[in-house]
Each structure stands twice: as structure tokens, then as C-alpha cells.
Amino acid sequence: MSAPGRLRIVGLGPGGAAWITPEASHLIANATDLVGYAPYLERLPPKQGQTRHQSGNRVEMERARHALRLVEDGRHVALVSCGDPGVFAMAAAVFEAIEEGEPGWRDIDVAVSPGISAMQAAAARTGAPLGHDFCAISLSDNRKPWSLVEQRLAAAATADFVIAVYNPASTARPRRIHDAIALLRGLKAASTPVVFARAVGRDDEHISIETLASADSARADMSTLIIVGSSETRVIPRVGATPFVYTPRGRPPDDGG
Amino acid sequence: MSAPGRLRIVGLGPGGAAWITPEASHLIANATDLVGYAPYLERLPPKQGQTRHQSGNRVEMERARHALRLVEDGRHVALVSCGDPGVFAMAAAVFEAIEEGEPGWRDIDVAVSPGISAMQAAAARTGAPLGHDFCAISLSDNRKPWSLVEQRLAAAATADFVIAVYNPASTARPRRIHDAIALLRGLKAASTPVVFARAVGRDDEHISIETLASADSARADMSTLIIVGSSETRVIPRVGATPFVYTPRGRPPDDGG
Numbered sequence: 001m002s003a004p005g006r007l008r009i010v011g012l013g014p015g016g017a018a019w020i021t022p023e024a025s026h027l028i029a030n031a032t033d034l035v036g037y038a039p040y041l042e043r044l045p046p047k048q049g050q051t052r053h054q055s056g057n058r059v060e061m062e063r064a065r066h067a068l069r070l071v072e073d074g075r076h077v078a079l080v081s082c083g084d085p086g087v088f089a090m091a092a093a094v095f096e097a098i099e100e101g102e103p104g105w106r107d108i109d110v111a112v113s114p115g116i117s118a119m120q121a122a123a124a125r126t127g128a129p130l131g132h133d134f135c136a137i138s139l140s141d142n143r144k145p146w147s148l149v150e151q152r153l154a155a156a157a158t159a160d161f162v163i164a165v166y167n168p169a170s171t172a173r174p175r176r177i178h179d180a181i182a183l184l185r186g187l188k189a190a191s192t193p194v195v196f197a198r199a200v201g202r203d204d205e206h207i208s209i210e211t212l213a214s215a216d217s218a219r220a221d222m223s224t225l226i227i228v229g230s231s232e233t234r235v236i237p238r239v240g241a242t243p244f245v246y247t248p249r250g251r252p253p254d255d256g257g
Numbered sequence: 258m259s260a261p262g263r264l265r266i267v268g269l270g271p272g273g274a275a276w277i278t279p280e281a282s283h284l285i286a287n288a289t290d291l292v293g294y295a296p297y298l299e300r301l302p303p304k305q306g307q308t309r310h311q312s313g314n315r316v317e318m319e320r321a322r323h324a325l326r327l328v329e330d331g332r333h334v335a336l337v338s339c340g341d342p343g344v345f346a347m348a349a350a351v352f353e354a355i356e357e358g359e360p361g362w363r364d365i366d367v368a369v370s371p372g373i374s375a376m377q378a379a380a381a382r383t384g385a386p387l388g389h390d391f392c393a394i395s396l397s398d399n400r401k402p403w404s405l406v407e408q409r410l411a412a413a414a415t416a417d418f419v420i421a422v423y424n425p426a427s428t429a430r431p432r433r434i435h436d437a438i439a440l441l442r443g444l445k446a447a448s449t450p451v452v453f454a455r456a457v458g459r460d461d462e463h464i465s466i467e468t469l470a471s472a473d474s475a476r477a478d479m480s481t482l483i484i485v486g487s488s489e490t491r492v493i494p495r496v497g498a499t500p501f502v503y504t505p506r507g508r509p510p511d512d513g514g
Binding site: 018022084087089107110111113120123124129132135143151160237239246249 | 270274275276277278279280283341342343344345346348349350351352353355356363364367368369370371372373374377378380381382384385386387388389390391392393394395400405408409411412413415416417418491493494495496498501503504505506
């Protein structure tokens with residue numbers, strides 16, 4: 001029997017190397033095997049003696065099981081994910097594979113290394129729109145009914161959360177962000193600030209600040225993160241520059257915030 | 258008139274240096290002045306020629322204005338914050354100070370550098386409890402009525418979001434987490450997994466996995482982040498080890514997650 005392997009589920013953040021934590025870099029550098037969706041692996045410099053296992057982006061469970069089998073063979077695997085692997089990304093798929101898989105998989109040495117998620121990068125670029133209570137909702141309806149997406153959007157709007165929208169569109173379902181914005185228009189003020197943040201941290205980054213009335217859902221592709229403000233979210237106009245967007249917070253940082 | 262200064266609002270993450278991004282480290286190293294709550298500044302190595310401006314944790318607006326005035330004097334200021342400055346932290350205070358302050362402050366070169374927030378660290382340590390739709394709610398009621406906290410908790414529970422709870426307690430209001438858990442017990446299954454994550458990434462880190470029925474609100478102090486599962490959140494028991502907690506996600510990562 002070979003020496004025990006281990007699995008590290010590592011977040012690369014949404015963009016360039018400046019947002020990859022030292023922990024993530026260390027885990028990647030010390031892995032014998034890298035597993036991930038091909039475009040994420042391409043962001044990492046090649047390393048002699050390290051094996052790469054690329055996969056498409058629609059085979060998450062298969063990718064997770066492949067990583068777990070490599071660990072059974074004694075490999076030190078870094079499973080790389082964009083953003084934070086714990087937020088709408090690979091970590092949940094791995095734990096689902098462990099729960100459904102062979103009993104021995106529960107004993108595998110597995111740990112998650114967090115990363116900057118797309119909503120945080122989008123917020124940083126525009127000010128502080130996530131400065132107070134917020135929800136993060138995926139519009140993907142592949143494993144949940146669209147009615148549940150609608151229920152969650154309505155609840156978030158009615159209780160006046162800021163809303164971060166992941167997976168606003170896909171090739172198969174380009175119109176779901178359109179439907180989501182239509183729903184929110186019925187529940188929130190037309191002047192509510194809306195941020196469209198595309199490819200944040202990448203060369204083709206594009207930020208656009210709209211209102212719920214002016215928001216053009218055609219702007220949202222599968223690389224776009226959208227933040228819809230609460231009733232308290234404010235826009236600070238500036239001369240010759242993009243306005244700041246922020247949501248005021250409670251005053252004392254009891255947890256050190 | 259002096260050369261223009263600049264303000265960078267920098268997140269240190271919740272724990273040790275392994276979670277501080279290269280961008281944050283670079284901005285801190287290149288600042289002429291560091292501004293922040295004393296315990297956060299103490300986490301950073303001293304640097305010759307760099308001036309430190311420490312403050313207490315209940316003077317956020319004052320700290321923000323102090324940083325902006327230093328920038329007016331041509332200083333390159335790093336305003337450091339625990340976690341992600343954009344999530345229940347200093348960034349919103351700065352933009353509030355800019356909006357309420359002198360008109361010239363809107364022209365200041367200001368940018369936010371995101372960090373790992375407490376909920377992400379807590380999630381990483383336990384599995385993937387934030388793997389699907391979630392809300393982040395601060396229990397601080399200093400600038401919002403407690404009735405709004407209750408409304409948001411109830412909306413999040415009814416729409417079956419995972420709930421990340423910030424600021425569960427303070428010296429002044431130790432019982433608010435008790436009240437929040439009592440409210441959630443009336444709306445969610447007793448078996449719902451609850452994570453108490455204290456001081457994640459620090460020497461005194463402590464993680465406890467409970468259910469809504471067993472959750473002991475006395476465990477939560479001002480350094481604790483709490484995650485309350487959705488109806489789909491699952492616990493994977495393990496022999497001789499802490500169980501994993503995860504929330505299954507939709508299958509295809511359209512945004513690359």
C-alpha cells in the first residue's frame with residue numbers, strides 16, 4: 001500500500017496572481033497532481049514532475065471523483081477552482097462525491113483553502129456595495145426548480161438584502177437574468193443601483209453601474225457577476241470618474257469586521 | 258501643494274499571513290502610513306519609516322476621516338481591516354465618510370483590496386456549508402432596528418438560504434444570538450446543522466458543529482462566526498474526526514465558480 005495521499009481544494013480567486021493567497025500558492029506548488037477545469041489550470045505556471053488533469057466545466061462530480069481516486073493512489077492532489085471553492089464552486093462537489101462514494105473516502109485527508117470570490121472582487125472594484133446584509137444567489141436551475149430561484153429572489157428583495165447574483169446566464173439558458181431582473185423590478189425601487197461586473201481581475205474586465213430601471217440583462221454573460229443594491233445602497237457621483245457604490249453598515253465592528 | 262496621496266482599503270483576512278493576498282501585502286509594504294484598529298496593526302511586521310495610526314474599534318467613521326485627511330497631505334495610506342474590508346468592515350465607512358465629507362474627497366485616489374472574510378474561513382474549515390445560496394447577516398442593531406434583523410432572519414429561513422451570522426454578540430448585547438437562534442428554531446428543522454467557528458486562523462481557533470436544537474448560544478462571542486444550514490445542508494459523520502458539513506450546489510459552473 002502506498003503512503004497516504006491528500007486532497008486540497010484550492011481557490012485561485014477571480015483574476016490574476018495578486019489575489020491568490022500564499023496558502024493557495026504553497027498548496028499548488030507542493031502538489032504532485034493538479035486537477036481542474038482547463039482554463040484555470042492554464043493560469044498556473046508549469047512545474048517539472050507535476051501532473052495535470054484537465055477537464056471540461058460540466059463534469060464536476062466526475063472531476064471530484066477523479067481527484068479522490070488519485071489520492072487513494074497516494075498522490076498529493078490540488079483541485080483548483082476559480083474564486084472561492086466554497087462559494088458556488090468545487091468544494092461542495094467533492095463533499096458530495098465523498099458522501100456518495102466508497103466508505104474509505106471519508107477518511108481521506110481533505111481540506112479547503114479559501115479564495116476571493118467573484119462578488120468580493122466586483123464589490124472592491126466599485127466601492128462597498130456588500131457593506132451590509134446581503135444574499136448570494138445562483139440563477140442556475142439545473143438542480144433546483146426555477147420557482148425556488150424566484151422565491152429566494154423575492155425573499156431577498158422583500159427583506160431588503162443586497163443581492164449578489166452568480167451564474168446569470170448560460171448558453172443553454174440566456175434569459176434567466178432577464179427574468180430575474182423583471183421579478184426584482186416588481187419588488188424594488190427603479191432607482192436601485194445595479195452593478196454589472198464582467199471578468200473582474202482579467203484583461204477584459206468591464207464594470208458598469210446601472211439602476212434597476214436601466215439594467216440591460218443582455219450585458220450579462222457567464223463571466224458576469226451582478227450586485228443589486230438594497231434600499232440603502234448609495235451611489236456617489238464623481239467628476240470624470242466612475243461613481244462609487246456602497247451600502248452603509250452598522251457602526252461598531254464587534255467581530256473586528 | 259504636495260504630490261497627490263492615495264488610499265488603499267486593505268483586507269488582512271481572518272487569520273494568519275497565509276491568507277493575506279499578495280496585493281494586500283504589496284499595498285501594506287508600500288504605504289507611508291498604516292491606519293487601523295490596534296490588534297490588526299499588531300499583526301503586521303514593523304517597517305522603518307512607516308507611520309502607524311492606531312485606533313479603537315468603535316470609531317470607524319473617525320478612523321476613515323483620519324485616513325482621508327492623511328491622503329490630503331499627500332500620504333500613501335493603507336487602511337487595514339480584518340477579513341474582507343467590503344464585508345461588514347471598513348470600506349463602507351470610508352465611502353460614507355467621502356459622501357458626507359468635503360467635496361474634494363470624491364476626487365481622492367481610493368481603491369479596495371479584497372480579503373478572505375470570516376464566513377469563508379469558517380466554511381473552509383468545516384467542508385462547504387456555503388456551497389449554495391446563502392445570506393450574510395450582521396446581528397448588530399446599532400444602526401438598524403432589531404425588527405429588521407428579525408425580518409431578514411425570517412426571510413432567509415423561509416426561503417431556505419444558508420445563513421452566515423456576523424456580530425453574534427457584543428459586551429453590550431450578549432443575548433442577541435440567543436434571540437436569533439430562538440427565532441430560527443421556530444422556522445427551521447431542529448436537525449439543521451449549525452457551525453460555530455471561533456477565531457478561525459488564529460492560535461485559539463475552535464470549531465463546533467451542532468444542530469439548531471443543540472446550538473448553545475453561549476458559545477458565541479464577538480470573535481465567532483455562525484453558519485446555519487439550509488434544509489439541504491448535510492453532515493458527513495467520520496470515525497475519529499470532525500464531521501464534514503456541506504450544502505450541495507447546482508451542477509454546472511457556468512461562471513466557472
